[in-house]
Amino acid sequence: MEKNTRTEHDLLGDREVPNNVYWGVHTLRAVENYAISGQPIGAIPALIRALALVKQAAAKTNRKLGLLDPQRAEAIEAACVDIQHGRLHDQFVVDVIQGGAGTSTNMNANEVIANLALEKLGWPKGHYSALHPLNDVNMSQSTNDVYPTALKLALVFAIDSLLEAMEGLRAAFAAKAEEFSDVLKIGRTQLQDAVPMTLGQEFSTYAVMMHEDIDRLREAIALIREVNLGATAIGTGINTDIRYAKLATETLSELSGVALVPAHNLIEATQDTGAFVQLSGVLKRVACKLSKVCNDLRLLSSGPQAGFNEINLPERAAGSSIMPGKVNPVIPEVVNQIAFEVIGNDMTITMASEAGQLQLNAFEPIIAHSLFKSIEHLTAGCRTLTDNCVTGITANRDMLAERVRVSAGLATALNPHIGYENATWAAREALRTGRSVAELVLERGLMAQDMLDTVLRADVLTAPRAV
Incomplete structure (x- = not known):
């Protein structure tokens, strides 16, 4: 009977590997x-995809150099192209x-590419005398340049999707x-009533943040x-x-469509994970802003x-198993939780970067895991916030208008006309008493009706004016 396994060897000895796998x-x-x-x-x-591109670029370069x-x-190149197109990702x-x-990770890539390339050459998997995972697929390489290069290239690919999702959210807020x-x-400032603005101005700030x-x-x-x-x-x-270094980087840029730059000092670049810390910091910034916006949406x-009841969020699900008719702000809540995770991931990345020693940081796998999770979840969060919440928000116009009419905050607009002390009294x-500021000012004769009407116009209340 044909064996279901093949024997492979490494420095620790022989092991049986299933015949049907490419690793x-x-x-x-x-x-x-x-x-x-x-x-x-x-x-x-x-x-x-990025690993396959790096290996393809290495093979092309090694061939050009003889x-x-x-x-x-x-x-090897043909195997890498297949993998870029989605083949054998399960391996x-x-x-x-x-x-x-x-x-x-590098070994896994070397072995899958080698065995796929062997098939293309007509050899069985594991026949490494014909094409070897390390001698051929890994030629002119080390994990210590392949892994971070592939990681950076993959991050560029992943961030493209996040940028697209963020732009969609920005457009929805706009x-x-x-x-x-x-x-x-x-x-409101410090959750206390302040001065008038428009709901449009409030939402425009969210678009600017994005x-x-x-x-x-x-x-x-x-x-x-x-x-x-x-x-x-x-x-x-x-x-x-x-x-090799210059040619391989140029080849990888050409194959990937990403303009990559060779590090000026390769020894420094091999041990430095500062770019990952920088990126994580920006992702944390995005998370903080998103969470703040979601806090606002839940309050409003x-x-x-x-409650405030100034806006209505789309009703996405029943809110309670015991309270009939209750609907919760579930979409902002899930985005809040994504933000908490991203902020925690940033701390993981910070500690992993700090823990690097001498010529290499051994902790790039947890940096990679944390970055991809942050990017993946932020991307999904922006999309669900856009599609399932922001686009369906409506305003409670009558309530907002009545609150402006009776607000003591209107007294601030009267400061230049009646003085701080009179404005304080009116507020x-x-x-x-529950009476309006305008009514009290007119009653005391502090301003005439026509001047009061001018000062309390919406365009005057919500923007600077010429003096």
């Missing part, structure tokens, strides 16, 4: 060692959280700002584009041709009878 002995040991998160690297398509024969190089089975600074531009309301964070995220991507490909083990470029829609008397 090999190094991956087998990693699967046994790192049953941590339950999430394989294959669950991050951007990372697998280091790898055309037959092997072409088979990338190593846990995303792993020891070894990403070595197991549309609401336009829709609510004529809705006058009372602003726009600013989109810009900050694009700035962070610029740092991510600097790679250490060709550094090999510690940045000295040992076992590479002097032309609170009630409906005993406090309005609160004490």
